[in-house]
Amino acid sequence: MESRADTATARAWHALGGAADLPARVSYSGAGPVLAAVLPVRELARATVGVCSLAAAELLAVRNGGPVPEVRVDEGAVATAFRSERHLLVQGRSPTAFAPLSGFWQAADGWVRTHANYPHHRARLLAALGIDTGSGADGDDPPEATGLVERVADVLAGRRAHEIQEAVYAAGGLAVAVAPATAPSGGSLTRGVPVAEVEESGAPGSRRLPQAPLPAAGLRVLDLTRVIAGPVATRTLALLGADVLRVDPPGLPEDPDTHIDTGWGKRSTLLDLGSAGGAAAFEELLDTADVVVTSYRPGSLDGHGAAARAMIARRPGLVVAQLCAWGWSPGRWAGRRGFDSLVQAASGIAAIEAAPAGRPGALPAQALDHGTGYLTAGGVLRALVRRQADSRGRILRFSLAGTADWLLRGIAPAPAAEGTYDAADWLRETPSSYGLLRHALPPVHYEGAPRNWAAPPTRWGGDPAAWT
Structure with a gap:
């Protein structure tokens, strides 16, 4: 049984600057009471995937000059993807979600x-x-x-x-x-942290995207992100055809299982942006990039040649999407490190989801991470739609805190649609350099969308600093 797009989808689409009539093209196929919680996690999860799917469909239509394809999102696929790190098996081994001191x-x-x-x-x-x-x-x-x-x-x-x-x-x-x-x-x-911020920036560029079979085909995306939210965004852009190159500093290894879960369709290289050689290699990549996605604390990359406005000045028409934990207002905790679990605790979510005995609880998925990731990918796709019309670059800002505030105050609970859920329906096994991987399928879907990534994750830091 399918339900039409709801108010959460419409609000998220509005936050990304989309036309008010398009969310009517989104429908959801129910899977019963998935992602059950006190707060409306299911509604947040499907809305973020829904707007990302719609943005992909819109960009495809703009590139090819046709109608916007229908968007049909299955809530079973969403529920599985929002817990992708928990469904992952590496040669039959389950990753450890949290260390003993977390x-x-x-x-x-x-x-x-x-x-x-x-x-x-x-x-x-x-x-x-x-x-x-x-x-x-x-x-x-x-x-x-x-x-x-x-x-x-x-x-x-x-x-x-x-x-x-x-x-x-x-x-x-x-x-x-x-x-x-x-x-x-x-x-x-x-409280009051926006779901998304969008700012036009820089002089117009010259590149328009040609016709293509996938929304992001031919796009070059520099991925300066870590952990879950940012890598989920770039993993989604890779699904949709982008050439995504993740760039990490040599001395800060990513957790191997986290990299495997979020590295689908992408390549991974190491660059020391503080060295002359690393800075030169980054500039060469930036010269032909379409999108840069970052998820470091506000300002922490500015001294390494990756300040948003400076990059757009060097590469007119560039889209820069920035994620952080606590929001972008200097009066808040913008300069502090943070993760999904910490934002849940500091926002009141952990107390709302507490056990009857009073011990703080948690959402059934790291929904702030995954939801922010899909919002970011959707924002990038929408910025590219607008760039087709005006050739201008844009700065997009998202945060786990903004997604948390939306979950706490901006989404009305909705009855679960009829249907049943079996995670196995949305899991696949794929060989890789890490061995056989069991993984969640992508939930982003529109008519004609790819059902899986074109390639498994490569070894962390194992690829050259070059576009394909």
């Missing part, structure tokens, strides 16, 4: 949420808490270092949540005090 901890006056999946964040957390394991900065604990989780719990239980938050952030780590469920009604860190 999670909720009881503080003296409430709860805190930590994130320590990466070795450098783990080391900084322990340093801020004054816990010496005897392991090096980024190394594993020696065998004699036992009971580490218990030691961390004891230290945190004796300190106030806000004190922990500030001490860990001062040390370069990641921890937030869990906000109460009443936060959304006043004073939340995420």
